[in-house]
Amino acid sequence: MLFTLVIHAAPHSLLGSTAYNAYQFAQCLLQEGHRIHRLFFYGEGVHNLNAQAITPQGEFDLPAAWQALIEQYQLDSVVCIAAALRRGVLDDNEQKRHQTPQRALANNLLTGSELSGLGQLIDATAHSDRTITFA
Amino acid sequence: METQTHIAQYDLLFIFSHSPYGSSLGREGLEAALAAGAFDQNMAIIFMGEGLWQLKSQQDTVDAQRKNHQKMTSALPMFGIDALYAQASGLDERQLDLSDFYLAAKPVSDETIGELIRQAKQVLSF
Incomplete structure (x- = not known):
């Protein structure tokens, strides 16, 4: 079956560990032979792909785990551009676009994912058998 | 009262169950719905629980x-999004009435909401 996962939850959230559940669900789907049409990171979920988040030793490094999964299975991983910019997750283009002499910005979107618009979410729902939201 | 015998089937059903300004879900859900409208989807929105406040007129x-997004909500029909449902039990609990809303929504029972969800091809929840 073809799935799309919509991830609203951030790692290290005070509200629960839903982001970890999303990762484990994705991992499980792929191990069971299902396919993932797209991962769509929205809202607080954009923090899952922040390369500047440093996980303490001995803790599970969720951003690194997402990146490895995306690379291993060549997943289509899209981060909502509006949600990402609001929360300080920028790719190379956006970093250059918004940087000013007064404001140094980092290019901190983990490689393997891309910033794009909400059209990618709508497109994903139209082309998947199931859409699962992790909020 | 509800006289619906046939439950509409939507490709994409949005559920708004959070208040408009209490979290980012209010605005981000609206943005996603407008994007779906722009892509001409066969879609509907159910406003339930605290999400009913999205439809309340005179938001100040x-x-x-905070940036007011009542204007964004009022753009829904312009994006072809006319199928708006309001949870009847949620209206009662909040002493809200359809006349408090600035968009026309159809009141539906929890049972009908369940059926709409069952019939929908995809559900996005905010």
Whole structure:
């Protein structure tokens, strides 16, 4: 079956560990032979792909785990551009676009994912058998 | 009262169950719905629980220092999004009435909401 996962939850959230559940669900789907049409990171979920988040030793490094999964299975991983910019997750283009002499910005979107618009979410729902939201 | 015998089937069903300004879900859900409208999807929105406040007229966000997104919500019909449902039990609980809303929504029972969800091809929940 073809799935799309919509991830609203951030790692290290005070509200629960839903982001970890999303990762484990994705991992499980792929191990069971299902396919993932797209991962769509929205809202607080954009923090899952922040390369500047440093996980303490001995803790599970969720951003690194997402990146490895995306690379291993060549997943289509899209981060909502509006949600990402609001929360300080920028790719190379956006970093250059918004940087000013007064404001140094980092290019901190983990490689393997891309910033794009909400059209990618709508497109994903139209082309998947199931859409699962992790909020 | 509800006289619906046939439950519409939508490709994409949005559920708004959070208040408009209490979290980012209010605005981000609206943005996603408008994007779906722009892509001409066969879609509907169910406003339930705290999400019913999205439809309340005269939203004033000056003191809350937040950007008002009532204008964005009122753009829904312009994006071809006419199928708006309001949870009847949620209206009662909040002493809200359809006349408090600035968009026309159809009141539906919890049972009908369940059926709409069952019939929908995809559900996005905010």
